[in-house]
Each structure stands twice: as C-alpha cells, then as structure tokens.
Amino acid sequence: MCAILDQIENKGIEAGRRSGKNDGIQSVSKLIGILIQQGKTGELEMLRDQSYCKELLNKYHLL
DSSP states (O other): OHHHHHHHHHHHHHHHHHHHHHHHHHHHHHHHHHHHHTTOGGGTGGGGSHHHHHHHHHHTTOO
16 A cells, blocks of 8 residues: 555646746746847856846745
C-alpha cells in the first residue's frame, strides 16, 4: 500500500516540477519580449546571470 502512495506522491512532485519549469520559461519569455520592445537588447545577454535575471523578473513583476 505504501508503494502505491509513494508512486502517487512522486507523480505529483514531478507534475509540480514540470509546471514550475513551464512557468519559469513563460516568465523569461515575457521578460525577453519586454526588453526587446523597450530596445534593451543589450541586456538580453546579461540574462545568463541568474541573479540579474531574477532582479529583472522582479522589476517587471514577472516573478
């Protein structure tokens, strides 16, 4: 019985991870669109820095 519950729990955890990844991809995609619209294409390469990316996601209320 515990094995079945563990499988169900693991499926839920995996679904949550996939959902979180998709949300993250969507947020970064929106950020890229905003930066392009504002002519801030020089900042796109800087998105490789995770802390800077998070800073911009917060600045544009995407996180």
